[in-house]
Amino acid sequence: MAVRTTLTWNEEKSLQKLLGNVSLILLYKSTVHGNRISNMYNRCIRQGSTVTMIYCPKNSFGIFMLGHYPEISEGFRKLNSSIYFSFQKNKTMEMTAAFLNSTLKISNDQLEFQFPISPVQYLSLDLHKRTIVIPKLLVEKLGLNPDLGFRFLECEVFRVEGIKDAAGYINRITRATQHRNSLLADxxxxxxxxxxxxxxxxxxxxxxxxxxxxxxxxxxxxxxxxxxxxxxxxxxxxxxxxxxxxxxxxxxxxxxxxxxxxxxxxxxxxxxxxxxxxxxxxxxxxxxxxxxxxxxxxxxxxxxxxxxxxxxxxxxxxxxxxxxxxxxxxxxxxxxxxxxxxxxxxxxxxxxxxxxxxxxxxxxxxxxxxxxxxxxxxxxxxxxxxxxxxxxxxxxxxxxxxxxxxxxxxxxxxxxxxxxxxxxxxxx
Structure with a gap:
């Protein structure tokens, strides 16, 4: 029986607009495949670039990560080009995004994204407890509720197919978005x-x-x-x-x-x-x-x-x-x-x-x-x-x-x- 995604049509179209004309293939759904990091890891390892979606009662939060998931316990080694975004669940389904470099660590209990700033800030995802802790840096950039801890309803991971030119394309999107935001601010x-x-x-x-x-x-x-x-x-x-x-x-x-x-x-x-x-x-x-x-x-x-x-x-x-x-x-x-x-x-x-x-x-x-x-x-x-x-x-x-x-x-x-x-x- 096919597993149905929680991702809405509008959210998918917004992601395709952000990433280009890509296809999103569902790899993992926590309420179906198990709410443990090992369950997610086994389904998502060596799948290439991914989008991880976390669905909360009032908004949805996501992470696009370029390249494969790292090995478990590999540690914060490789800096990765990532896009963090959120959908506000109002009538307009507004999307905001932030382009940040981060490193990812996978342990038996949680995913941790580390941002290379001082002082160091982390985004952590605990599948078993269904909680996500979002650092102040992202809360401000994405316009989220000041309460940094969220209890989520569902977590899904998608393989991203058709992403153009890998890192070069993402870097161009990043520069273009920064330039666009600067112009609109002017x-x-x-x-x-x-x-x-x-x-x-x-x-x-x-x-x-x-x-x-x-x-x-x-x-x-x-x-x-x-x-x-x-x-x-x-x-x-x-x-x-x-x-x-x-x-x-x-x-x-x-x-x-x-x-x-x-x-x-x-x-x-x-x-x-x-x-x-x-x-x-x-x-x-x-x-x-x-x-x-x-x-x-x-x-x-x-x-x-x-x-x-x-x-x-x-x-x-x-x-x-x-x-x-x-x-x-x-x-x-x-x-x-x-x-x-x-x-x-x-x-x-x-x-x-x-x-x-x-x-x-x-x-x-x-x-x-x-x-x-x-x-x-x-x-x-x-x-x-x-x-x-x-x-x-x-x-x-x-x-x-x-x-x-x-x-x-x-x-x-x-x-x-x-x-x-x-x-x-x-x-x-």
């Missing part, structure tokens, strides 16, 4: 120049199907800690988005609003009378178009429209335009679409708004995890794509948002520029 600490506005507005412009709405959902998901789908997305030859939407982003479910807003628009189409009307763009940039305005491809908004904002303030204006492109489709932009982008770029330049190119649907995660994150656009974008983009948007800067001064283009700083890379790269 964004949380960002303040618009001279406090002229409390939130900057970023307009997403791009062809139909380029992923504008999906990008917003990804950004929101990053800060909420789970997948969200506030913006309507789909696949069609015409734009799914038909309303102008102004989205704020909160840091966590009940957190405060972050200092930027993403403005979603109808997709651009190469055909006239289809998609976003170019004549609407200057009104959007100047802050004259209200939230939830219904676009009409045939009829742009005018000052006579009842919802038209006649005297927009600085906070209503667009402070940066992000040209959104599907990185896999840049080579296929038609001459008509290139011509339309030149029209759009002319309007943006006339309004003196900062602009940046934002690439979505990056499927090659290996290139995303390059060592030089700040120049990864050079490895991800071919020279022909760069030239085509320059032709379609002659003044568009692919790598930076120039905004250290006001009123020159925009209110963005380098921290927001870097966050664009972190969001579209690491949350997809």
């Amino acid at each position: 964004l949380r600490a960002y303040r618009p120049y001279a406090d002229l506005v409390s939130e900057i507005r970023i307009l997403l412009l791009g062809p139909v199907g380029s992923g504008k709405s999906s990008f917003f959902n990804s950004v929101k998901s990053i800060f909420h800690g789970h997948l969200t789908h506030q913006a309507i997305v789909g696949s069609d030859v015409t734009s799914i988005t038909e309303q102008y939407r102004i989205y704020s982003v909160k840091d966590g479910k009940d957190g405060k609003s972050l200092p930027f807003m993403l403005c979603d628009s109808m997709g651009l189409d190469e055909k006239e009378g289809v998609g976003l009307c170019v004549a609407d763009i200057p009104h959007i940039l100047k802050g004259c178009v209200p939230d939830r305005y219904q676009f009409s491809p045939h009829k742009p908004i005018t000052p006579k429209h009842p919802a038209f904002i006649t005297s927009p303030s600085l906070k209503d204006r667009i402070h940066c335009v992000a040209y959104v492109f599907d990185i896999n489709s840049i080579d296929n932009l038609s001459s008509k679409m290139v011509a339309k982008f030149k029209q759009v770029q002319k309007e943006v330049l006339n309004c003196g708004v900062a602009h940046v190119a934002l690439f979505t649907k990056v499927n090659n995660c290996y290139e995303v995890l390059q060592d030089n994150f700040l120049k990864m656009n050079k490895s991800m974008i071919s020279q022909s794509q760069m030239q085509l983009l320059e032709c379609s948007s002659s003044a568009c800067d692919i790598s930076c948002l120039d905004s250290d001064t006001w009123p020159k283009p925009g209110l963005l700083t380098a921290s927001l520029r870097l966050c664009f890379y972190s969001c579209f790269t690491f949350c997809l």
Whole structure:
């Protein structure tokens, strides 16, 4: 009879997102195979990299360990690249993770993970007593209850199949995660120049199907800690988005609003009378178009429209335009679409708004995890794509948002520029 795991579908998907497209094969379950270290050891020895899951009443805790389990009583000898993570059992099933080097010792009574810090801290797991003691270091990193001792309900061990490039891949994940967290911390600490506005507005412009709405959902998901789908997305030859939407982003479910807003628009189409009307763009940039305005491809908004904002303030204006492109489709932009982008770029330049190119649907995660994150656009974008983009948007800067001064283009700083890379790269 097959043994059923306690690991939920959502937890498994979160682990696959963390470790790559791996398979988890159940090796050991304490309530089935016995709650002794020897029972676990005999089933898990020489199985390669493993994930150990400990299920507590209010949360689940896990350890990814690279390489084989050590021999019993071998002692704390070899430093191992490990990932420690926890799932909070709330409505969102939030996952937090910490990348730490540790050594493992297996005795007849318990597993002990030692962290090479001063003073030395240990994580110990006693299967017979069903207790786990988590050191203060991990409690703080994973946001766990300050009570360092937990009584667990179940322990399971999985073999991890399909892990890429062993230590090299884990090291890249570690560096990428640290870099991503640094960028997101910069964004949380960002303040618009001279406090002229409390939130900057970023307009997403791009062809139909380029992923504008999906990008917003990804950004929101990053800060909420789970997948969200506030913006309507789909696949069609015409734009799914038909309303102008102004989205704020909160840091966590009940957190405060972050200092930027993403403005979603109808997709651009190469055909006239289809998609976003170019004549609407200057009104959007100047802050004259209200939230939830219904676009009409045939009829742009005018000052006579009842919802038209006649005297927009600085906070209503667009402070940066992000040209959104599907990185896999840049080579296929038609001459008509290139011509339309030149029209759009002319309007943006006339309004003196900062602009940046934002690439979505990056499927090659290996290139995303390059060592030089700040120049990864050079490895991800071919020279022909760069030239085509320059032709379609002659003044568009692919790598930076120039905004250290006001009123020159925009209110963005380098921290927001870097966050664009972190969001579209690491949350997809």
